[in-house]
Amino acid sequence: MGALVEGLAHIISGLAVGSIYAAMALGLTLVYGLLKILHIAHAGVFVVGAYAAYIAYSATGNIAIAVLASIAATSVYGVILAKSIYLPLMDKPRHIPLMLSIAIYLLTEEVVANVFGHYPKGFRFHGFGGSLNWGVLRIDVTGLTAILVTLASTLALWLLLKRTRIGISSQALSQDMETAKALGVNVPRVVYINFALGSAFAGIAAIMYGLYYGSISPYMGDVVAYKALVVIVLGGFGSVMGALLGGLILGVAEELLTAYFSYILPREAYAFIVLIVLLILRPQGLLGRRV
Amino acid sequence: MLAVNDVHVYYGTIAALRGVTVKVDEGEVVAVIGRNGAGKTTLIKAIMGLVNVVKGSVVFDGEDITGLPPWERAKLGLGYVPEGRRLFPYLTVEENLIVGAHNARSREEIKKRLEEVYSLFPRLRERRGQLARTLSGGEAQMLAIARSLMARPKLILMDEPSQGLAPIVVDEIFNKIMELKREGHSILLVEQNVKKALEVADRVYLLETGKIVIELPVEEAKNHPVIREVYLGAKQRYK
Numbered sequence A: 001m002g003a004l005v006e007g008l009a010h011i012i013s014g015l016a017v018g019s020i021y022a023a024m025a026l027g028l029t030l031v032y033g034l035l036k037i038l039h040i041a042h043a044g045v046f047v048v049g050a051y052a053a054y055i056a057y058s059a060t061g062n063i064a065i066a067v068l069a070s071i072a073a074t075s076v077y078g079v080i081l082a083k084s085i086y087l088p089l090m091d092k093p094r095h096i097p098l099m100l101s102i103a104i105y106l107l108t109e110e111v112v113a114n115v116f117g118h119y120p121k122g123f124r125f126h127g128f129g130g131s132l133n134w135g136v137l138r139i140d141v142t143g144l145t146a147i148l149v150t151l152a153s154t155l156a157l158w159l160l161l162k163r164t165r166i167g168i169s170s171q172a173l174s175q176d177m178e179t180a181k182a183l184g185v186n187v188p189r190v191v192y193i194n195f196a197l198g199s200a201f202a203g204i205a206a207i208m209y210g211l212y213y214g215s216i217s218p219y220m221g222d223v224v225a226y227k228a229l230v231v232i233v234l235g236g237f238g239s240v241m242g243a244l245l246g247g248l249i250l251g252v253a254e255e256l257l258t259a260y261f262s263y264i265l266p267r268e269a270y271a272f273i274v275l276i277v278l279l280i281l282r283p284q285g286l287l288g289r290r291v
Numbered sequence B: 001m002l003a004v005n006d007v008h009v010y011y012g013t014i015a016a017l018r019g020v021t022v023k024v025d026e027g028e029v030v031a032v033i034g035r036n037g038a039g040k041t042t043l044i045k046a047i048m049g050l051v052n053v054v055k056g057s058v059v060f061d062g063e064d065i066t067g068l069p070p071w072e073r074a075k076l077g078l079g080y081v082p083e084g085r086r087l088f089p090y091l092t093v094e095e096n097l098i099v100g101a102h103n104a105r106s107r108e109e110i111k112k113r114l115e116e117v118y119s120l121f122p123r124l125r126e127r128r129g130q131l132a133r134t135l136s137g138g139e140a141q142m143l144a145i146a147r148s149l150m151a152r153p154k155l156i157l158m159d160e161p162s163q164g165l166a167p168i169v170v171d172e173i174f175n176k177i178m179e180l181k182r183e184g185h186s187i188l189l190v191e192q193n194v195k196k197a198l199e200v201a202d203r204v205y206l207l208e209t210g211k212i213v214i215e216l217p218v219e220e221a222k223n224h225p226v227i228r229e230v231y232l233g234a235k236q237r238y239k
Helices: A002-033 A042-060 A061-088 A096-118 A139-161 A165-175 A177-182 A187-213 A221-235 A241-259 A268-280 B039-047 B068-074 B093-100 B107-120 B122-126 B137-149 B167-182 B196-200 B218-223 B227-232
Strands: A131-134 A137-138 B003-011 B016-023 B029-033 B053-060 B078-081 B157-158 B186-191 B203-208 B211-217
Touching: A002 A042, A002 A061, A002 A137, A002 A139, A002 A165, A002 A187, A002 A221, A002 A241, A002 B078, A042 A061, A042 A096, A042 A187, A042 A221, A042 B068, A042 B122, A042 B196, A061 A096, A061 B078, A096 A165, A096 A221, A131 A139, A131 A187, A131 B068, A137 A139, A139 A165, A139 A241, A165 A177, A165 A187, A165 B093, A165 B186, A177 A187, A177 B068, A221 A268, A221 B029, A241 A268, B016 B029, B016 B039, B016 B053, B016 B186, B016 B211, B029 B039, B029 B196, B029 B218, B039 B053, B039 B068, B039 B167, B039 B186, B068 B078, B093 B107, B107 B137, B122 B137, B137 B157, B137 B167, B167 B196, B186 B196, B203 B227, B211 B218, B218 B227
Parallel strands: B029 B186, B029 B203, B078 B157, B157 B186
Antiparallel strands: A131 A137, B003 B016, B003 B053, B203 B211
């Protein structure tokens, strides 16, 4: 009984961490789907989102304002990156925007570190947190919120892509950009909307991350960035549901492997073990399409 | 309605179009015929804004559109049926059509246009919920044409609609093109299947290695010795 409860607790915290990865990966997968670019700078957007929320919350003490500030800052930053880097370089070989993307990420980290300091800052919303107790099972409120927020926003995004014209146009663009263009799809507009949305997800992920771990730092994007990359490979490039599924699976697998086998390898190594195993079994990712 | 004036297009250092001039008037069906690699697709892409025009101009409805991005050209009323269909494979038939309706203002408007297109292509109505990639070649070509009609274009650019289709299906497609012509649509058709192209066209251009070498009304084109012998495969008569 004790072992079962412990196992369940690990699964729930795995889902919580996994939903943060998933929220991050959603932004990446949107951008990858459209432009076929690995948007490494997304991790920089994540850091910007965390500090925007931190500043807004310190100034006002209002959770809603902190969330809105984070979403606003990340969407604007994402659109700026799309406009200044990705769209102008669309016709160049893919490694050129990739290199710039990495540079932008490092630059963002260092600018944030220089302005706000290199050390982590405590991050919490007062009156938010604690845990729910059901008999022997304790559930962390922050973790549970992270799971619900990610599920709800993934569902919203999925509906947007399937049910609205702009969503259908986005899908068309990601499947055949040249034809979509010639059929009247306004490419920059669709790209900006996707960047704004995807970046907002990074903002939400950053808040969840800050609350879950209790602190933020200029370098908080490092680990999350490569986890999110693992997630989109795991889920299948460009797939929204794949990003959700991949994130949750990675979170749970990591948590369980670390809980029971931490003496063999550190936590961060398990992400790649999961990835390698999956790529052997299903090279196109969980929900990816065979090209 | 459309005037392509002395257009030059290069791929790297290789000239694909070397000063092409083509005109289409309202209500006209104009065919551009020529061999593989003559530059037919490049011509369509130059009109649509998908390749860079180095020299010359494209004028549509009195407006110089040479520098406009493709989606702006679509907004002005250019419809596009790409070579090889180029459907959005993981969208359904109906979603493909909705993408085409870029200038429809409301849901009702889209519904209305869907109805029109479905009555012209009843088979697409049956297949509306299917992914485009599951269609047969002929159905896919019909969808590509229907998708362009969803924007109610003033001029439809069709790139090789017969490509890869069985002869009986080609007949079916050209019957539809004929139907569009009777409804008064203006069409610029690029085709390797010269026989079929001449059946629907009012005027014909022959494109050879990036240059227009012949321009004739269709009746004269049918009797032109080069077109007859080289492109229609008529036996050469000995004197």
